[in-house]
Amino acid sequence: MNKYKKKYQRIVDDLIKKSFPELKEKKVKIVEFPKFFVFWSFAQKGFGRYYIFINKKRRNANVKSLKAQLAHELCHIVLDHMDKTVFGDLYHNFRKFLSIGFNTKFSRRIETKVDKEVIRRGYARELYSSDLDWEKTFSERIVKGLYARGYLSPEQIESYAKKIGKW
Numbered sequence: 001m002n003k004y005k006k007k008y009q010r011i012v013d014d015l016i017k018k019s020f021p022e023l024k025e026k027k028v029k030i031v032e033f034p035k036f037f038v039f040w041s042f043a044q045k046g047f048g049r050y051y052i053f054i055n056k057k058r059r060n061a062n063v064k065s066l067k068a069q070l071a072h073e074l075c076h077i078v079l080d081h082m083d084k085t086v087f088g089d090l091y092h093n094f095r096k097f098l099s100i101g102f103n104t105k106f107s108r109r110i111e112t113k114v115d116k117e118v119i120r121r122g123y124a125r126e127l128y129s130s131d132l133d134w135e136k137t138f139s140e141r142i143v144k145g146l147y148a149r150g151y152l153s154p155e156q157i158e159s160y161a162k163k164i165g166k167w
């Protein structure tokens, strides 16, 4: 395992220990994928394990925003009912594929739901700071596009977190 994967694995294990008790007995493995993919990460199930795939672009990202990103993927695992039948898996994977490839009403609803779960689990500040990273990294147009895809904006993160007492 290279040092980046070790770093991600440590963050994931720590998140699970602190905030995802239902994943304690599960194996969540990190897999890296090449930089030429536009997306940063996604979660997947296979062979009785969960995998978080992460783009090599993220190797030098700061720990706070990595924490937000990995917590987001763990929330996908927790919320996506990935423990269903084989057919359920295929169906899920198909919808997942759609949600990676396209901006659909379904994918927007999922991303919003997942970001809210990240906040409920106690990571509003991390999520907020990873949004600020986006705003530093990408053009205004791209950032707007991301928020339009269902990811919460900094203002939405703050107001939701305050509403539920997690700010």
Ligand SMILES: [Zn+2]
Residues within 6 Å of the ligand: 072, 076, 111, 114
């Ligand atoms: Zn997501």
